[in-house]
Amino acid sequence: MTPQRREETERMGAWCVPCLASNETLQELCRKELLTCKCLGITRKNLNNYEVEYICDHKIEKGREYFLVKWKGWPESHNTWEPKQNLKCSFLLKQFYSDLYKYVSELKPSKASLLTNNTKCLDRSVADYIIKKAKQRIALKRWEEELNRKKSHNGMLYVENDVDLDGPPRDFYYINDYKASPGVNTFGEAIVGCECTDCFTGKCCPAEAGVVFAYNEHRQIKIQPGRPIYECNARCKCGPDCPNRVVQKGPPYSLCIFRTPNGCGWGVKTLQKIKKHSFVMEYVGEVITSEEAERRGQQYDNTGITYLFDLDYESDEFTVDAARYGNVSHFVNHSCDPNLQVYNVFIDNLDVRLPRIALFSTRPIKAGEELTFDYQMKGSGDLSTDSIELSPAKKRVRTTCRCGAANCRGYL
Template sequence: MNISSWYIAWCVPCLASNETLQELCRKELLICKCLGITRKNLNNYEVEYICDHKIEKGKEYFLVKWKGWPESHNTWEPKHNLKCATLVKQFYSDLYKYVSEMKSSKASLLKNTKSLDRSVADYIVRKAKQRIALKRWEEDLNRKKTHNGMLYVENDVDLEGPPRDFYYINDYKATPGVNTLGEAIVGCECTDCFNDKCCPTEAGVVFAYNEHSQIKIQPGRPIYECNSRCRCGPECPNRVVQNGPPYSLCIFRTHNGRGWGVKTLQKIKKNSFVMEYVGEVITSEEAERRGQQYDNTGITYLFDLDYESDEFTVDAARYGNVSHFVNHSCDPNLQVYNVFIDNLDVRLPRIALFSTRSIKAGEELTFDYQMKGSGDLSTDSIELSPAKKRARTTCRCGAADCRGYL
């Protein structure tokens, strides 16, 4: 075991609060970007967010949380001292959003024009802290992801923060007894893979893409892309899934109780590769065991790798990428395809999601949780794994042909 792997294995969360760490850094004159302590504000004051509001003797005051300083250092400042128009606007936006959503009258929540009700001020602080936490999570996601598109996080619905016990990964995470790496034995020597139909021809299947890198084969048929032993470069038309999605996506909080969802921030053409479904690769026996645990929560991220057999399952509950947050729909705009690149083990295909139609910017991305990668998506044709047969969750996708349950 090398030093880096030893460090990761024994890494534990810090038990000290951010405030304690901030005080220690300032005492030792240390700069820490993660704690909001920069060279700029080490000895100066910068507004992080506004906590409260009052009027005294006709003057307007705001309670300010200073960036990189603990809450014990919060101070009341007259409005003319604040040079943060955006934060003041955000404060009022949160204030009126909360008041408008409460059944109580504005007068009872605001008490009077001189001070805010405690519940209102508490909400504003919690919202500000949530916004900071989500921004940090967004930055962490973009550090870890390997595809070109950016990831954004948005929650205008409730006070839910970043998910706990979720770790972003870009590829399958093998569990004991499972080997997901594989290594291609041979590769093509083509100068024009699109016309030579190289690797797919060798595998006895149809070349999957057209000249615009759009999928042209029917669901249920496998995709064989060029691998690490092929002489063609990254611009090869038969390297689509492995190059990753180019789109910027947003993880957002849904308004109808479906938790987090994912929407695209760019237009996606029909039949385009959008993302892979990744997670821990586990045996069917382990999937059965975990499925029993997931039944208690009514949420599961188990995806059977049943292209030719049913030996392995992908579990994206704790380890996954942006696909972890994609919701189900009975009328989805994404379709599942099985992909083989370096690992040609038919028991371990990579799971790629392609668009079934043109998707507008701002539209939510969805796939059918009962989808098997075949052309027939009727419920009668789907052979569910034991873990999936036990629990039925009410479906809230809103599709005209909704089946009523997941």
């Protein structure tokens, strides 16, 4: 394969295939052939040199501290005991002690003393935890890098798990737009566009569609939930800075996928302050027919979890399934008192059966706060009305709600 072809296939992701060989086996093969591989941690810098990847164990011999070191890009069979003064990796040492303290602090005092007083080396259970935590940290970092390669929006994505040993979710593929299933066409092209010089005052796309202009001068949503958003499209004469182009520009915020401490699995929190009524993200996934959604829904009942979202703005023909294919919204949890609200959006594809699903903030959101929306899709906050109910996801199993809100309904 030529370098140009290799670069092209890597950019397209075509080289990513399952492999039965372990990382250690692949590392050894690469070193024998003098090949570098960023994914395996083998670089020109450490091809013939040693760089600490993580610390596995600790012991004291004759009053001297030693650490068992896993070398980056080398299999575990090459791990060596090194005196502390040889290690120049203060950050990795800090992580080692942090993991050790976390594990021991969760034990009963008598048990903790028994596990750490052995001067030869750490108890096997402690060392195993530290190694698993180090491997998890590496896997999550790789996943974080993969997410940021695949995303198309400006905000950065981060991954964090300080709760358990779970790594990246299996069988999940990050996408930025709807993925059409066989027999479904999600691509549309607007026939006409506006010719406004000022979309606030001109006869813009919303007016042509017979609806209200959705945004104020700060690009914040000003219409009630249940009403559609018609943004300017590819045929419009207005430029990219048009105030009626919000959702199509993608999420502007840096977000963190994190492991929740309350048993809700993964969640999403914002790393930036978000103003009230601001666009936060789209809900994307595989677009399937309602019949296929019914079939998949019965399978999902066994787990009590579903990512099915009905596109029933005017009809109930299609459903979005974000179980395997989705973006960061796949990890957003439910709350009975959410800070995000759902809106139907039309841009280039004006097929009323296939609206895009946008999530806007219902109130000011602080940096570090978890993002949530109501899986029953009822309006919330001062944007809601009692009669509105938007696109309920198909749920047959009554799952206990753990949102902790004062108005929690008890079940999803």
